[in-house]
Amino acid sequence: MRRRVQLLTLDCAIVIAEEGSFLGASRRLGIHHSALSRRIRDLEHSLGTTLFERHQVGVRPTSAGARLLGSLRRVLTDLDSTLAMVGSAEEGQTGSSLTNFDEPSPATEFLDAIIEVIRSRPDLGLRFVDTKRVVAALP
Known part of the structure; x- marks a missing residue:
């Protein structure tokens, strides 16, 4: 779902x-x-x-809220960095930055998937590791 x-x-x-x-x-x-x-x-x-x-x-x-919030902080920090990087790259190429994020995006789908995992597997601990954008889930 x-x-x-x-x-x-x-x-x-x-x-x-x-x-x-x-x-x-x-x-x-x-x-x-x-x-x-x-x-x-x-x-x-x-x-x-x-x-x-x-x-x-x-x-x-x-306890469920604390797990969700811990994961969200990391995910949203990474998302902010990614959006800033895209904006910087766009500015370097065209002189303007990308600022309209109203449309659903892969980031939204990623967050939906994280929420689904947290809900369906409360026994599972999530850890996000930035190693060339590899995301890992650990028990």
Whole structure:
């Protein structure tokens, strides 16, 4: 089963973990906290697991959430580097940079696949190794 998850939603999950609350994350992101909460609830529903333990004083990632967030940080860092590299190469060739990423891309499909693996194999640990762009999954 393929899932379509927006990169913004994944970024929101990371910011929520960093801020420790939906309210703090909503202020940082400039998104109303109820919309942010709804976005994460939909992500959790799509994954079939709870990513954050909600408390009166804030939130804390569950073990599944911590695994997802750790992998996402690495994947999104790599994606940012790749996009910057493509932009730099494009600037060198034409004098302009590529800035429109609204269309689905292989990166989105890659993230969908990662989410599927995390959901279907919670016992599996993922580790991404940058060795000439080889991605490895280790137990």
